[in-house]
Amino acid sequence: MENNKFFCPNCGTEINRNVAFCPECGFNVKQYLDNLQKTPKDQPKEPSSKTTAQHSQPTPKKNRVVGSQAHPARPTQRAPRKPIKKWKVITSVIVLVILVGGYLFLNNYYSKKATANRLVTAIKQGQDKTLASLITSNDPSFKPTSSNVEPLVTYYGRNKDKLASLKGSLTSTGYVNDHLEFVNSGHKFLIFDNYKLKVKPIYPRIRTNKKNAKLSINGKVVANPMNTTDPKKFGPYIPGEYRIKTSATIHGHKLVNNGDYAWIDPSGYDLDIQSILQTISYTIKGQTGSKVYLSGKEIGKIDKSGFYDIKDYPFSQNMTVALSMKTQSGKVVSSKNTKIDMSMNNTTITPQYPGFASTDDAKDLINSVWGDLSDGTVTDSDSANDDDYDDYFVGGSTSDIYQQMIKMVDGYQNDDSISDYTMDPTLKKVVPYDTGQTKVTYDVKYSFDHDDHYHIQTFEYNAIIQKSGSDYKMKTNVMDHKVNDYDKDE
Template identity: 30%
Template sequence: MQQNMYCPECGEKIQAGDEFCPNCGKKIEKVESNTNDSSQDPVNETVELQRSKEIPTSNKPKRSVVLLLLVAVVGLIALYFGLKSYYEPQRQLNRIVSTMGNPDKNLAKYIETNDPSLQKKISNSNLKPTQKYFANNRQGLAVLKSTLAKGKTYQDSYSLVRSGNYWLLFPRYKVKVKPVYVTISTNYSGVKIFKNGKKVFTTTKNMQSKKIGPLFPGTYTFKATGQATGKRLSTVKREVLNATSSEIGLNLQMATFTLYGKANSVVYLNNKKVGKLNEEGLLTFKKYPLPATLKGYVVDNSNNKKKKSKTVNIKKILANGYQDIFFKFKTNSKSSASASSASASSDNESDDTADQSDQSSSVDTKNLTTQQVNDWIFVHLKKDYDFSVTEDDFIFDQQKNDAGILEITVYENSDSSEMQAHGADGDVSHRVGTYSIDSDGNLFDEDSNSVISTHYGE
């Protein structure tokens, strides 16, 4: 049987005996096939031709690579525009300003300065005074933002500057701050000066001053504690510092004055019993330590009846240059003492005939004096101590916030003998808590975010 033959080169069908492929011209070689039969029969010559077939190569791997490259390119483009939007100058400014007004956020990464000494102090903790200032001054924070956006300097202390790049592509912006250097002065030797509870220096002579810094702009609490004429004195000031600040006076104040009223009346200064008028109806104080506010009144206990005089603003009278203070009763009874001096002004408080311990129910908690606020807070503070404490063992720092609410931050007075006897560090004043008098006249604990008293003295 004649077999079909094909060209081994192109696969074209060829006829037996063809020497060349009629299609591609390939020379056809014959292959002889011999058998081992003894008959030696002639064997037909056959040419066995095969067609070579190519195995097709798949395109799937190439397509996958191209697809991955396209996805990567699209992803990089999206990332670029996303980062470009995130690092857009206005958005950077928004984040910076938001952080400056929030003491719970980390501000150090957004701050720089030209002062080498201050540069070393850049840290989140050292920048808390800056954040505290703006947290309590939202209007100032808004002005800061608009000022920086215009490329101007705020309070001669803050300016927005370019500082390198993010990802080598996007400009980085920071707030450059100017350092604050202030001179602190006080009037007695041996006075310890504290800044935010940390001792800065101790005076070695009277009328001494010292320049401190560099500091970051912001709100600071300064305190001076010392002794004069055997009495322990303390002065506390809260100051907002910026590059234009220069001096802070922390003089320990004392005054000599004489009180006049009805003979044998009991004298109260800042709601504390301090003595009695003598038979002549007078009591003299020499070099009396002056707190930020000093008011007083007397209580007449004669005739088995208690009667309270009008309250007098002693600090105000002393500031006007007078040293003789007169207490008057509503009945217009005259004091047995005589002196030519300015009569005391009244705080227009009612002349109740109740004992001091019974006065708390009639106190208008929306119009408390500085001392009354301290007394009210102290009622709750002393419960937390297992040893006897007085108000002198604490420092009451009072300030009004932007909403007009009185806020009081209380620190332990580490210089008091009682606190030191119980392990207080003389260089550190520990914060006890922060309180406020809300719009309803309630005593509010800012730390626990709750009202702790609705009636004065309770």
């Protein structure tokens, strides 16, 4: 063995004396050799020959003994930690990433905003099971299920604007109304917030006037028969849209009372329902040929007389009447719904069309247009300007009708054979014409005083009037034909 080589006293590996630590076991070679140099001179020297060294090679991990004297005890050395295997590091990193990622995901998933979004989506898409899982209540009698949350879905399905408002309330204060509130109801996995829609259930009190009546709520029979005419409490129900149906056979006639109720934030008064079984009779007035709708269902048409009679019809609290007709411009228009109550029994009802002039509206405009000419208020363009006569016409003073009226009355004023004149309009028919426009058919009776006799003429006109702000204005006015023409002695 070369002089700079020797065997590690700890593991027996051949190493260079110049290294500080054994590359195999990590033994502190330098410290060991330094200690040897400090040994007393009479200490036997380490054999130098290769043969002696081989015979005196120490047993690994044990102290070598020379003669009867042991080598000085080596300082205790801690072996360096073995390198951690690569796959363990990678696995640890992956597990850490999964744990951190899972926490971040669930923390966001169960956040107030994310939960509110899921709740609104469940309502919007009719996900009843999901919605039920996001609802809680302090009322132990109410347990949310996929079936009993449907009225809430129905209400917001019919009131889209309310759904947008609901989402804003959930993500801000959480307060919707006295029956709905978005609250943190505890924790998920002991860590994450658990937001839910806390519901205060409703208990409607329903009364009928017939003991043998059958009562159903949203299609489910809850009493058959009622057995009492006193108010009876039902529930609990989630706030939402409900239909109360009462039916009974009285004197051989089946009577039905249907009522729709939007109980989203009802007061105690709102929940007191009187489902009365009774009949009602009334007459509907409208244009000939108009279709008649009772609570949205077509039941007939207005006849040539301009009327449609309803006799002894089962009364419902939410009964409405409406008409639809084809206008003279070819468009089909519908009237507003007129709500029926028992005060209308044996009366005549005239449904009104939105944007169209009523008979009174048309009469007021026609009388004003001709009245100002007849009574002498307007006799020329100057007096018309002073009296704001142009306000009666679409386009004002640029209107062709306005110009014709001024020219006509100015001609009468300048006719020496006419000492006086009057113009008396009579309304004949008012019908919807087009969107926001109404056709008015009327007569005008002209009476000209020629001193010794009266010349009387009657002409029929067709005018189109349209809505302008809160008033109506004349858009067109066409003389259709002469009705009569005669003289009369004074």
